Amino acid sequence: xxxxxxxxxxxxxxxxxxxxxxxxxxxxxxxxxxxxxxxxxxxxxxxxxxxxxxxxxxxxxxxxxxxxxxxxxxxxxxxxxxxxxxxxxxxxxxxxxxxxxxxxxxxxxxxxxxxxxxxxxxxxxxxxxxxxxxxxxxxxxxxxxxxxxxxxxxxxxxxxxxxxxxxxxxxxxxxxxxxxxxxxxxxxxxxxxxxxxxxxxxxxxxxxxxxxxxxxxxxxxxxxxxxxxxxxxxxxxxxxxxxxxxxxxxxxxxxxxxxxxxxxxxxxxxxx
Amino acid sequence: xxxxxxxxxxxxxxxxxxxxxxxxxxxxxxxxxxxxxxxxxxxxxxxxxxxxxxxxxxxxxxxxxxxxxxxxxxxxxxxxxxxxxxxxxxx
Numbered sequence: 001x002x003x004x005x006x007x008x009x010x011x012x013x014x015x016x017x018x019x020x021x022x023x024x025x026x027x028x029x030x031x032x033x034x035x036x037x038x039x040x041x042x043x044x045x046x047x048x049x050x051x052x053x054x055x056x057x058x059x060x061x062x063x064x065x066x067x068x069x070x071x072x073x074x075x076x077x078x079x080x081x082x083x084x085x086x087x088x089x090x091x092x093x094x095x096x097x098x099x100x101x102x103x104x105x106x107x108x109x110x111x112x113x114x115x116x117x118x119x120x121x122x123x124x125x126x127x128x129x130x131x132x133x134x135x136x137x138x139x140x141x142x143x144x145x146x147x148x149x150x151x152x153x154x155x156x157x158x159x160x161x162x163x164x165x166x167x168x169x170x171x172x173x174x175x176x177x178x179x180x181x182x183x184x185x186x187x188x189x190x191x192x193x194x195x196x197x198x199x200x201x202x203x204x205x206x207x208x209x210x211x212x213x214x215x216x217x218x219x220x221x222x223x224x225x226x227x228x229x230x231x232x233x234x235x236x237x238x239x240x241x242x243x244x245x246x247x248x249x250x251x252x253x254x255x256x257x258x259x260x261x262x263x264x265x266x267x268x269x270x271x272x
Numbered sequence: 273x274x275x276x277x278x279x280x281x282x283x284x285x286x287x288x289x290x291x292x293x294x295x296x297x298x299x300x301x302x303x304x305x306x307x308x309x310x311x312x313x314x315x316x317x318x319x320x321x322x323x324x325x326x327x328x329x330x331x332x333x334x335x336x337x338x339x340x341x342x343x344x345x346x347x348x349x350x351x352x353x354x355x356x357x358x359x360x361x362x363x
Contacts, residue, residue, distance in 0.1 A: 100309075101307065101309050102309040102310035102311050102312070103310065104310060105310055136310060136311045143348060144348050144349050144350075145347055145348070145349045146349055146350065150350070151350070153282065153298060154284075154296055154298055154310075154351070155296075155297065155298035155299070155308060155309065155310050155311070155312065156296060156297050156298065156310070156311060156312065156313050156314075156316070157295065157296040158294075158295050158296065158316075160311060162311060180310045180311065182310070182311050183309065226295060227284075227295045227296055227351075228295070229284070229285065229286035229287065229292075229293075229295045229351070229352075229353065230286060230287050230352075230353075231348050231352070234346055234347075234348050235348060237346045238346065238348065
Protein backbone atom coordinates (compact mmCIF):
# COMPACT_ATOMS: atom_id res chain seq x y z
CA UNK A 1 0.00 0.00 0.00
CA UNK A 2 1.41 3.35 -0.97
CA UNK A 3 2.25 5.89 1.71
CA UNK A 4 -0.51 8.50 1.93
CA UNK A 5 2.01 11.33 1.66
CA UNK A 6 2.52 10.50 -2.03
CA UNK A 7 -1.15 10.70 -2.97
CA UNK A 8 -2.75 13.76 -4.52
CA UNK A 9 -4.97 15.85 -2.29
CA UNK A 10 -8.54 16.96 -2.97
CA UNK A 11 -7.55 20.39 -4.19
CA UNK A 12 -5.24 18.86 -6.78
CA UNK A 13 -8.02 16.51 -7.89
CA UNK A 14 -10.40 19.45 -8.29
CA UNK A 15 -7.80 21.25 -10.38
CA UNK A 16 -7.45 18.15 -12.55
CA UNK A 17 -11.21 18.06 -13.12
CA UNK A 18 -11.37 21.79 -13.92
CA UNK A 19 -8.22 22.08 -16.02
CA UNK A 20 -7.68 18.55 -17.29
CA UNK A 21 -4.05 18.44 -16.19
CA UNK A 22 -1.60 18.70 -13.31
CA UNK A 23 2.05 19.67 -13.62
CA UNK A 24 4.96 18.51 -11.48
CA UNK A 25 8.08 20.52 -12.19
CA UNK A 26 11.46 18.78 -11.91
CA UNK A 27 9.89 15.80 -10.15
CA UNK A 28 12.20 13.22 -11.71
CA UNK A 29 15.86 13.17 -10.56
CA UNK A 30 18.61 14.11 -12.99
CA UNK A 31 20.24 10.69 -13.27
CA UNK A 32 16.96 9.11 -14.32
CA UNK A 33 16.30 11.91 -16.80
CA UNK A 34 19.65 11.32 -18.43
CA UNK A 35 19.13 7.56 -18.56
CA UNK A 36 15.59 7.88 -19.94
CA UNK A 37 16.79 10.42 -22.52
CA UNK A 38 19.45 7.95 -23.66
CA UNK A 39 16.84 5.19 -24.00
CA UNK A 40 14.71 7.47 -26.17
CA UNK A 41 17.69 8.43 -28.34
CA UNK A 42 18.63 4.79 -28.80
CA UNK A 43 15.04 3.72 -29.41
CA UNK A 44 15.30 0.78 -27.03
CA UNK A 45 12.23 1.26 -24.85
CA UNK A 46 10.19 -1.94 -24.79
CA UNK A 47 6.69 -1.56 -26.19
CA UNK A 48 3.98 -3.33 -24.22
CA UNK A 49 0.78 -4.81 -25.45
CA UNK A 50 -2.33 -2.72 -24.83
CA UNK A 51 -4.12 -3.97 -21.72
CA UNK A 52 -0.99 -5.29 -19.97
CA UNK A 53 -0.63 -4.56 -16.26
CA UNK A 54 1.69 -1.54 -16.17
CA UNK A 55 4.07 -3.11 -13.67
CA UNK A 56 4.76 -5.98 -16.09
CA UNK A 57 5.81 -3.83 -19.08
CA UNK A 58 9.31 -2.68 -18.08
CA UNK A 59 11.90 -4.59 -16.06
CA UNK A 60 13.93 -3.22 -13.18
CA UNK A 61 16.76 -2.12 -15.50
CA UNK A 62 14.61 0.13 -17.63
CA UNK A 63 15.10 3.84 -16.88
CA UNK A 64 11.58 4.63 -18.03
CA UNK A 65 10.33 1.83 -15.80
CA UNK A 66 12.19 3.37 -12.86
CA UNK A 67 10.59 6.75 -13.57
CA UNK A 68 7.09 5.33 -13.34
CA UNK A 69 7.96 3.26 -10.24
CA UNK A 70 9.05 6.32 -8.27
CA UNK A 71 6.77 6.63 -5.24
CA UNK A 72 5.91 10.22 -6.21
CA UNK A 73 4.73 9.02 -9.63
CA UNK A 74 2.99 5.97 -8.17
CA UNK A 75 1.08 8.36 -5.91
CA UNK A 76 -0.20 10.29 -8.91
CA UNK A 77 -1.18 7.07 -10.68
CA UNK A 78 -2.88 5.63 -7.61
CA UNK A 79 -4.87 8.83 -7.03
CA UNK A 80 -6.24 9.03 -10.56
CA UNK A 81 -6.58 5.46 -11.90
CA UNK A 82 -5.84 3.18 -8.94
CA UNK A 83 -2.76 1.23 -7.89
CA UNK A 84 -2.66 -1.39 -10.65
CA UNK A 85 -3.60 0.35 -13.91
CA UNK A 86 -3.27 -1.10 -17.36
CA UNK A 87 -0.68 0.06 -19.87
CA UNK A 88 -2.56 1.33 -22.92
CA UNK A 89 0.37 2.46 -25.06
CA UNK A 90 3.36 4.74 -25.02
CA UNK A 91 4.98 6.90 -27.65
CA UNK A 92 8.30 8.69 -27.89
CA UNK A 93 7.42 12.00 -29.49
CA UNK A 94 10.29 13.40 -31.49
CA UNK A 95 10.49 16.85 -33.06
CA UNK A 96 13.52 17.29 -35.25
CA UNK A 97 15.69 20.44 -35.15
CA UNK A 98 14.61 23.50 -37.15
CA UNK A 99 11.05 22.27 -37.60
CA UNK A 100 9.04 25.48 -37.80
CA UNK A 101 5.53 24.07 -38.32
CA UNK A 102 3.40 23.08 -35.36
CA UNK A 103 1.46 19.85 -35.25
CA UNK A 104 -2.28 20.22 -35.79
CA UNK A 105 -4.52 20.36 -32.73
CA UNK A 106 -5.96 16.98 -31.82
CA UNK A 107 -7.26 14.81 -29.00
CA UNK A 108 -5.82 11.32 -28.64
CA UNK A 109 -9.03 9.40 -29.05
CA UNK A 110 -12.29 9.00 -30.82
CA UNK A 111 -15.35 10.33 -29.01
CA UNK A 112 -15.28 8.77 -25.55
CA UNK A 113 -18.58 8.74 -23.67
CA UNK A 114 -17.28 7.37 -20.36
CA UNK A 115 -17.32 9.15 -17.04
CA UNK A 116 -14.36 6.87 -16.22
CA UNK A 117 -11.17 8.32 -17.63
CA UNK A 118 -7.68 7.34 -18.70
CA UNK A 119 -4.64 9.43 -17.93
CA UNK A 120 -1.69 10.37 -20.09
CA UNK A 121 1.71 11.31 -18.77
CA UNK A 122 3.82 13.79 -20.71
CA UNK A 123 7.38 13.33 -19.46
CA UNK A 124 10.09 15.83 -20.41
CA UNK A 125 13.50 14.34 -19.70
CA UNK A 126 15.46 17.41 -20.85
CA UNK A 127 15.03 21.17 -20.56
CA UNK A 128 12.31 22.37 -22.93
CA UNK A 129 12.34 26.15 -23.50
CA UNK A 130 9.71 27.81 -25.72
CA UNK A 131 11.99 27.87 -28.78
CA UNK A 132 12.11 24.08 -28.49
CA UNK A 133 8.36 23.63 -28.29
CA UNK A 134 7.24 21.85 -26.29
CA UNK A 135 3.76 20.37 -26.30
CA UNK A 136 0.89 22.87 -26.39
CA UNK A 137 -2.20 21.96 -24.36
CA UNK A 138 -5.57 23.67 -24.08
CA UNK A 139 -6.59 23.71 -20.41
CA UNK A 140 -10.22 22.81 -19.88
CA UNK A 141 -10.72 21.09 -23.25
CA UNK A 142 -10.95 17.53 -21.93
CA UNK A 143 -14.75 17.19 -21.79
CA UNK A 144 -15.26 18.34 -25.37
CA UNK A 145 -16.59 15.56 -27.55
CA UNK A 146 -14.45 15.52 -30.65
CA UNK A 147 -12.88 12.83 -32.77
CA UNK A 148 -9.11 12.99 -33.01
CA UNK A 149 -8.12 15.68 -35.56
CA UNK A 150 -11.59 17.14 -36.04
CA UNK A 151 -10.18 20.27 -34.41
CA UNK A 152 -7.32 20.72 -36.87
CA UNK A 153 -8.73 23.95 -38.32
CA UNK A 154 -8.01 25.82 -35.08
CA UNK A 155 -4.67 27.52 -34.52
CA UNK A 156 -4.76 29.67 -31.39
CA UNK A 157 -6.94 30.02 -28.31
CA UNK A 158 -7.00 32.42 -25.39
CA UNK A 159 -5.40 30.53 -22.51
CA UNK A 160 -3.50 27.94 -24.57
CA UNK A 161 -0.53 26.65 -22.60
CA UNK A 162 2.80 25.80 -24.21
CA UNK A 163 4.58 23.39 -21.89
CA UNK A 164 7.98 24.89 -21.24
CA UNK A 165 9.87 23.34 -18.39
CA UNK A 166 13.11 22.10 -16.93
CA UNK A 167 14.30 18.52 -17.20
CA UNK A 168 12.38 16.05 -15.10
CA UNK A 169 9.01 17.71 -15.42
CA UNK A 170 5.93 15.53 -15.60
CA UNK A 171 2.45 16.49 -16.74
CA UNK A 172 -0.53 14.22 -16.24
CA UNK A 173 -3.56 14.94 -18.42
CA UNK A 174 -7.08 13.63 -18.88
CA UNK A 175 -7.35 11.49 -22.02
CA UNK A 176 -9.56 14.08 -23.71
CA UNK A 177 -7.05 16.94 -23.53
CA UNK A 178 -6.57 18.87 -26.79
CA UNK A 179 -2.88 19.25 -27.59
CA UNK A 180 -0.30 19.65 -30.34
CA UNK A 181 3.48 19.51 -30.62
CA UNK A 182 5.04 22.90 -31.16
CA UNK A 183 7.83 23.90 -33.55
CA UNK A 184 11.39 23.17 -32.51
CA UNK A 185 13.54 26.09 -33.66
CA UNK A 186 16.71 24.86 -31.96
CA UNK A 187 19.48 22.69 -33.35
CA UNK A 188 18.68 19.86 -30.95
CA UNK A 189 16.12 17.07 -31.26
CA UNK A 190 13.25 17.33 -28.81
CA UNK A 191 11.88 14.26 -27.04
CA UNK A 192 8.73 13.81 -25.00
CA UNK A 193 7.65 10.47 -23.58
CA UNK A 194 3.91 9.89 -23.51
CA UNK A 195 2.28 7.07 -21.56
CA UNK A 196 -1.44 6.28 -21.43
CA UNK A 197 -2.90 4.28 -18.55
CA UNK A 198 -6.36 2.78 -18.01
CA UNK A 199 -8.05 2.37 -14.61
CA UNK A 200 -8.91 -1.08 -13.29
CA UNK A 201 -10.90 0.09 -10.28
CA UNK A 202 -13.83 2.43 -9.82
CA UNK A 203 -12.37 5.94 -9.69
CA UNK A 204 -13.90 7.01 -6.40
CA UNK A 205 -11.92 8.73 -3.61
CA UNK A 206 -8.63 7.10 -4.58
CA UNK A 207 -6.62 10.15 -3.45
CA UNK A 208 -5.83 11.54 0.03
CA UNK A 209 -9.28 12.77 1.06
CA UNK A 210 -8.24 14.41 4.34
CA UNK A 211 -9.13 17.79 2.81
CA UNK A 212 -12.29 16.66 1.01
CA UNK A 213 -14.41 19.40 2.57
CA UNK A 214 -12.02 22.23 1.84
CA UNK A 215 -14.00 25.24 0.55
CA UNK A 216 -11.49 25.92 -2.20
CA UNK A 217 -12.94 23.02 -4.20
CA UNK A 218 -15.92 25.06 -5.34
CA UNK A 219 -13.71 27.86 -6.63
CA UNK A 220 -11.50 25.45 -8.54
CA UNK A 221 -14.41 23.55 -10.09
CA UNK A 222 -16.06 26.81 -11.15
CA UNK A 223 -12.94 28.18 -12.86
CA UNK A 224 -13.42 29.80 -16.25
CA UNK A 225 -11.09 29.22 -19.16
CA UNK A 226 -11.26 32.27 -21.36
CA UNK A 227 -11.67 30.38 -24.62
CA UNK A 228 -15.00 28.86 -23.47
CA UNK A 229 -16.99 32.00 -24.26
CA UNK A 230 -20.68 31.44 -23.65
CA UNK A 231 -20.16 27.70 -22.97
CA UNK A 232 -18.55 28.14 -19.55
CA UNK A 233 -21.67 27.17 -17.62
CA UNK A 234 -22.03 23.98 -19.65
CA UNK A 235 -18.44 23.13 -18.79
CA UNK A 236 -19.18 23.64 -15.10
CA UNK A 237 -22.06 21.17 -15.42
CA UNK A 238 -19.62 18.66 -16.93
CA UNK A 239 -17.30 19.13 -13.95
CA UNK A 240 -20.09 18.78 -11.39
CA UNK A 241 -21.03 15.45 -12.97
CA UNK A 242 -17.39 14.31 -12.93
CA UNK A 243 -16.93 15.40 -9.32
CA UNK A 244 -20.09 13.57 -8.24
CA UNK A 245 -18.64 10.45 -9.88
CA UNK A 246 -15.27 10.89 -8.17
CA UNK A 247 -16.58 11.48 -4.65
CA UNK A 248 -19.57 9.15 -4.93
CA UNK A 249 -22.13 11.79 -3.98
CA UNK A 250 -24.93 12.57 -6.46
CA UNK A 251 -26.08 15.56 -4.45
CA UNK A 252 -22.86 17.58 -4.89
CA UNK A 253 -23.37 20.89 -6.64
CA UNK A 254 -21.70 24.21 -7.34
CA UNK A 255 -23.72 27.41 -7.41
CA UNK A 256 -27.02 25.46 -7.57
CA UNK A 257 -26.45 24.71 -11.27
CA UNK A 258 -27.62 21.09 -11.31
CA UNK A 259 -29.90 21.19 -8.25
CA UNK A 260 -32.09 23.70 -10.04
CA UNK A 261 -32.44 21.46 -13.09
CA UNK A 262 -33.09 18.40 -10.96
CA UNK A 263 -35.91 20.04 -9.01
CA UNK A 264 -39.04 18.40 -10.47
CA UNK A 265 -41.65 18.14 -7.71
CA UNK A 266 -44.37 15.54 -8.32
CA UNK A 267 -46.35 15.87 -5.11
CA UNK A 268 -49.71 17.62 -5.36
CA UNK A 269 -50.24 20.68 -3.23
CA UNK A 270 -52.82 20.19 -0.47
CA UNK A 271 -55.99 22.23 -0.92
CA UNK A 272 -56.41 24.95 1.68
CA UNK B 273 -5.91 34.16 -64.76
CA UNK B 274 -6.86 36.54 -61.95
CA UNK B 275 -4.02 37.98 -59.92
CA UNK B 276 -6.18 38.12 -56.81
CA UNK B 277 -5.68 35.59 -54.05
CA UNK B 278 -7.71 34.95 -50.94
CA UNK B 279 -6.60 35.33 -47.36
CA UNK B 280 -8.89 33.78 -44.76
CA UNK B 281 -9.34 34.84 -41.17
CA UNK B 282 -11.32 32.57 -38.86
CA UNK B 283 -12.56 34.20 -35.66
CA UNK B 284 -14.38 32.38 -32.87
CA UNK B 285 -16.41 34.67 -30.66
CA UNK B 286 -17.64 34.68 -27.08
CA UNK B 287 -21.27 34.96 -28.26
CA UNK B 288 -22.95 35.18 -31.70
CA UNK B 289 -22.82 39.00 -31.43
CA UNK B 290 -20.30 40.24 -33.99
CA UNK B 291 -19.11 42.80 -31.46
CA UNK B 292 -18.28 40.18 -28.83
CA UNK B 293 -14.72 39.20 -27.95
CA UNK B 294 -12.52 36.79 -29.89
CA UNK B 295 -11.67 33.57 -28.00
CA UNK B 296 -9.84 31.71 -30.78
CA UNK B 297 -8.43 32.58 -34.19
CA UNK B 298 -6.71 31.19 -37.27
CA UNK B 299 -5.28 32.59 -40.50
CA UNK B 300 -4.83 30.91 -43.87
CA UNK B 301 -2.93 32.72 -46.61
CA UNK B 302 -3.73 31.91 -50.24
CA UNK B 303 -1.10 34.33 -51.54
CA UNK B 304 1.63 31.93 -50.53
CA UNK B 305 3.46 34.61 -48.59
CA UNK B 306 3.04 33.15 -45.14
CA UNK B 307 2.31 29.82 -43.45
CA UNK B 308 0.43 30.19 -40.17
CA UNK B 309 0.51 27.37 -37.66
CA UNK B 310 -0.71 26.25 -34.26
CA UNK B 311 0.37 28.28 -31.26
CA UNK B 312 1.96 31.04 -33.34
CA UNK B 313 0.39 33.97 -31.49
CA UNK B 314 -0.81 34.76 -28.00
CA UNK B 315 -3.30 37.50 -28.83
CA UNK B 316 -5.96 37.65 -31.55
CA UNK B 317 -5.38 39.99 -34.51
CA UNK B 318 -8.68 41.77 -33.79
CA UNK B 319 -10.88 42.12 -30.73
CA UNK B 320 -14.10 41.34 -32.62
CA UNK B 321 -15.50 40.56 -36.05
CA UNK B 322 -16.71 44.15 -36.38
CA UNK B 323 -13.18 45.43 -35.73
CA UNK B 324 -11.87 43.13 -38.47
CA UNK B 325 -14.61 44.39 -40.83
CA UNK B 326 -13.47 47.95 -40.12
CA UNK B 327 -10.02 46.90 -41.31
CA UNK B 328 -11.35 45.66 -44.63
CA UNK B 329 -12.10 41.98 -43.94
CA UNK B 330 -15.34 40.71 -45.54
CA UNK B 331 -17.47 38.23 -43.63
CA UNK B 332 -18.19 35.27 -45.92
CA UNK B 333 -19.69 32.78 -43.46
CA UNK B 334 -21.89 33.04 -40.40
CA UNK B 335 -22.31 30.16 -37.95
CA UNK B 336 -25.80 28.71 -38.12
CA UNK B 337 -27.49 28.14 -34.81
CA UNK B 338 -29.43 25.01 -34.00
CA UNK B 339 -31.22 23.96 -30.83
CA UNK B 340 -29.43 21.16 -28.94
CA UNK B 341 -30.31 17.66 -30.07
CA UNK B 342 -32.32 15.80 -27.42
CA UNK B 343 -29.90 14.22 -24.95
CA UNK B 344 -27.05 16.52 -25.94
CA UNK B 345 -28.16 19.67 -24.16
CA UNK B 346 -25.14 19.75 -21.85
CA UNK B 347 -22.52 18.38 -24.21
CA UNK B 348 -19.73 20.59 -25.47
CA UNK B 349 -17.69 20.06 -28.58
CA UNK B 350 -16.50 22.53 -31.25
CA UNK B 351 -16.41 26.27 -30.80
CA UNK B 352 -19.87 27.34 -31.87
CA UNK B 353 -19.58 30.97 -32.96
CA UNK B 354 -17.18 30.70 -35.86
CA UNK B 355 -17.01 33.51 -38.41
CA UNK B 356 -14.97 33.23 -41.59
CA UNK B 357 -13.68 36.42 -43.21
CA UNK B 358 -11.67 37.09 -46.35
CA UNK B 359 -9.47 39.64 -47.97
CA UNK B 360 -8.50 39.50 -51.61
CA UNK B 361 -4.95 40.54 -52.33
CA UNK B 362 -3.01 41.06 -55.53
CA UNK B 363 0.00 38.87 -56.07
